[in-house]
Amino acid sequence: MTESAPKPVLRIRDLVVxxxxxxxxxxxxxxxSFEVMAGESLGIVGESGCGKSVTxxxxxxxxxxxxxxxxxxSIELDGIEVVSQPExxxxxxxxxxxxxxxxxxxxxxNPVFTIGNQxxxxxxxxxxxxxxxxxxxxxxxxxxxNIESPEKRIDQxxxxxxxxxxxxxxxxxxxSCSPKLLIADEPTTALDVTVQAQVMEEIKRLQQEMNMGLIxxxxxxxxxxxxxxxxxxxxxxxIIEMAETGELYKNPRHPYxxxxxxxxxxxxxxxxxxxxxxxxxxxxxxxxxxxxxxADRCPKVEDRCRTEEPPLEDTEGGxxxxxxxxx
Amino acid sequence: METLQxxxxxxxxxxxxxxxxxxLSFILMVHFGPDLTYSILPKSATQEQIxxxxxxxxxxxxxLQRYGKFMKEVVTLDFGSSxxxxxxxxxxxxxxxxxxxxxxxxxxxxxNLLGILLALYAANHRGRFPDKAxxxxxxxxxxxxxxxxxxxxxxxxxxxxxxxxxxxxxxxEPPPDYPDATAGEIFYYYWYYYWSYVAVPTxxxxxxxxxxxxxxxxxxxxxxxxxxxxxxxxxxxxxxRKIMMKHVLKNAMIPISTRIIITLPFVVIAGNLVxxxxxxxxxxxxxxxxxxxNGDLPIVKAVVTCTAVLYVLALILxxxxxxxxxxxxxxxx
Ligand SMILES: Nc1ncnc2c1ncn2[C@@H]1O[C@H](COP(=O)(O)OP(=O)(O)OP(=O)(O)O)[C@@H](O)[C@H]1O
Ligand code: SF4
Ligand SMILES: [Mg+2]
Numbered sequence: 001m002t003e004s005a006p007k008p009v010l011r012i013r014d015l016v017v018x019x020x021x022x023x024x025x026x027x028x029x030x031x032x033s034f035e036v037m038a039g040e041s042l043g044i045v046g047e048s049g050c051g052k053s054v055t056x057x058x059x060x061x062x063x064x065x066x067x068x069x070x071x072x073x074s075i076e077l078d079g080i081e082v083v084s085q086p087e088x089x090x091x092x093x094x095x096x097x098x099x100x101x102x103x104x105x106x107x108x109x110n111p112v113f114t115i116g117n118q119x120x121x122x123x124x125x126x127x128x129x130x131x132x133x134x135x136x137x138x139x140x141x142x143x144x145x146n147i148e149s150p151e152k153r154i155d156q157x158x159x160x161x162x163x164x165x166x167x168x169x170x171x172x173x174x175x176s177c178s179p180k181l182l183i184a185d186e187p188t189t190a191l192d193v194t195v196q197a198q199v200m201e202e203i204k205r206l207q208q209e210m211n212m213g214l215i216x217x218x219x220x221x222x223x224x225x226x227x228x229x230x231x232x233x234x235x236x237x238x239i240i241e242m243a244e245t246g247e248l249y250k251n252p253r254h255p256y257x258x259x260x261x262x263x264x265x266x267x268x269x270x271x272x273x274x275x276x277x278x279x280x281x282x283x284x285x286x287x288x289x290x291x292x293x294x295a296d297r298c299p300k301v302e303d304r305c306r307t308e309e310p311p312l313e314d315t316e317g318g319x320x321x322x323x324x325x326x327x
Numbered sequence: 328m329e330t331l332q333x334x335x336x337x338x339x340x341x342x343x344x345x346x347x348x349x350x351l352s353f354i355l356m357v358h359f360g361p362d363l364t365y366s367i368l369p370k371s372a373t374q375e376q377i378x379x380x381x382x383x384x385x386x387x388x389x390x391l392q393r394y395g396k397f398m399k400e401v402v403t404l405d406f407g408s409s410x411x412x413x414x415x416x417x418x419x420x421x422x423x424x425x426x427x428x429x430x431x432x433x434x435x436x437x438x439n440l441l442g443i444l445l446a447l448y449a450a451n452h453r454g455r456f457p458d459k460a461x462x463x464x465x466x467x468x469x470x471x472x473x474x475x476x477x478x479x480x481x482x483x484x485x486x487x488x489x490x491x492x493x494x495x496x497x498x499x500e501p502p503p504d505y506p507d508a509t510a511g512e513i514f515y516y517y518w519y520y521y522w523s524y525v526a527v528p529t530x531x532x533x534x535x536x537x538x539x540x541x542x543x544x545x546x547x548x549x550x551x552x553x554x555x556x557x558x559x560x561x562x563x564x565x566x567x568r569k570i571m572m573k574h575v576l577k578n579a580m581i582p583i584s585t586r587i588i589i590t591l592p593f594v595v596i597a598g599n600l601v602x603x604x605x606x607x608x609x610x611x612x613x614x615x616x617x618x619x620x621n622g623d624l625p626i627v628k629a630v631v632t633c634t635a636v637l638y639v640l641a642l643i644l645x646x647x648x649x650x651x652x653x654x655x656x657x658x659x660x
Contacts, residue, residue, distance in 0.1 A: 109556055122565065
């Protein structure tokens with residue numbers, strides 16, 4: 001962490017993302033707002049379908065459209081408004097200001113081009129350098145992410161590498177143009193347990209070395225505890241709690257967060273592959289209840305929760321929570 | 328070099344398949360094929376005459392011997408003589424095959440090329456107006472019969488009801504014998520008459536094939552566009568044009584090239600039946616058409632067998648093309 005006054009690399013305000021589906025228009029994100037400071041790492045947790053990937057994709061305007069669209073709100077990346085940016089201008093943002101690592105290292109790289117070909121292409125999108133120079137940079141980048149004999153690897157095809165190695169290549173590609181923000185959407189979920197920790201180490205090390213903002217999306221609350229300074233909990237397209245990691249783990253305020261943490265087994269050594277489950281069903285985005293979206297599963301539910309939506313309000317712990325009866 | 332070895336291995340593996348298709352051709356065309364005895368002999372033929380002819384045609388031979396005889400014909404590419412003209416089948420086909428290629432190739436190349444371009448265009452705008460427009464046109468093209476297209480195009484381009492730009496029927500004749508014609512003039516002569524006879528068949532064939540091709544290619548490209556590597560390239564700022572023309576196209580070429588190669592034997596032989604008949608072009612299609620109507624068995628036998636063999640060879644070619652495009656296929660397979 002640097003001493004200089006932290007400045008947000010990402011500022012999201014009242015973001016609404018909608019999808020046209022057979023059941024009508026659904027709001028995958030409903031007015032979410034948050035910030036990421038330079039050099040800060042923010043974890044995002046939440047059950048499947050709560051909108052984590054949609055959040056990540058909308059930052060780079062990669063929401064598949066149709067059916068999706070950014071309906072309202074603002075996304076500022078390093079002072080640049082992304083939402084109104086025309087598609088051909090997005091090239092300067094993607095990979096350069098903010099970059100992304102995807103979950104599936106098997107399919108996320110193009111199978112019919114070599115690693116080098118794909119890395120050189122990305123480097124040359126953002127820098128006016130010759131192919132030879134770009135290749136040298138790519139080799140350096142592979143070395144940086146600790147790939148052995150990068151001169152050899154660079155001419156190989158994705159299928160010739162192991163899953164962990166492919167994910168390192170992804171990291172190398174994502175970071176090849178020194179972005180200010182790195183978004184990692186479940187970067188280790190598809191990997192072997194032993195490799196997971198190594199890849200996470202790599203991401204953390206590079207984030208610190210390059211002083212990038214990091215958004216880490218994961219199902220693994222343990223990984224968040226180790227890697228993130230702040231956590232954001234999402235539920236049904238809304239942010240329901242946001243706090244410093246220590247504070248959140250010590251003192252979860254939202255009944256949902258509490259439920260998540262309570263269901264983590266005491267023995268931490270055994271890492272969780274999936275988010276612990278809380279009984280009850282997540283409401284359908286096409287058919288949301290009127291009041292609090294968690295009401296059907298909440299142990300502290302009362303009448304007011306069923307008619308009014310709790311706003312996201314500051315807590316005395318310095319975080320925010322959306323609940324009428326926070327802890 | 329490795330590719331050559333791979334090709335040879337594929338060819339060796341294809342030998343059983345070649346035996347299979349030729350055996351099938353034998354069963355259908357020879358063993359259960361039509362009995363020509365009575366079309367050769369008058370109704371009043373005696374038993375001796377009948378036996379004589381049957382022996383001559385080889386009908387009295389046991390199964391394996393007939394098969395052996397047939398295989399010898401296949402291997403030496405000598406299918407005997409046409410029963411209607413007496414000309415050797417091999418020399419008839421030697422003349423007809425290049426003609427068929429010359430007629431079919433421009434349409435074949437253009438219909439595939441245009442199909443890929445239209446499919447890229449439609450897929451790039453998928454779900455929106457340009458895509459829908461292209462798909463509606465493709466559906467219309469697909470639903471009009473080949474025969475109607477040929478007749479309509481002939482009316483439009485080759486008669487005084489329409490533009491009357493091209494001859495209705497016929498094929499390039501050798502040039503008249505001018506003693507001092509230069510090579511350039513002779514080339515120009517062939518070039519001019521080639522296109523005047525091939526233009527309308529080409530347009531008609533493109534019209535008919537384009538709808539099918541575009542639909543198929545678009546489906547392949549749209550499927551590729553939904554792959555993760557497209558999202559990755561986009562996330563790192565690669566231009567849409569480059570994503571389409573490099574990333575997507577190369578992956579899509581795997582199924583697309585298969586289709587192109589597999590359709591080639593049919594386009595050149597069977598598919599040209601209609602075109603060659605209606606435009607009076609002396610290619611394999613016309614030869615086959617006439618042979619079928621005249622019951623000229625040796626020719627039909629030769630065409631059917633060669634098509635089957637060509638088809639197997641086309642399959643091998645697709646394997647080789649796969650190998651060149653897709654690095655995931657190892658040489659040892
Ligand atoms: N392409 C799409 N078409 C229609 N709806 C979509 C699409 N992508 C996402 N959604 C909607 O957005 C919601 C959030 O999806 P998202 O992928 O962000 O979930 P997630 O939190 O990343 O879940 P997971 O943990 O399973 O990755 C989904 O429940 C779905 O309703
Ligand atoms: S607002 Fe009510 S229902 Fe919603 S989480 Fe809080 S207590 Fe439970
Ligand atoms: Mg997701």
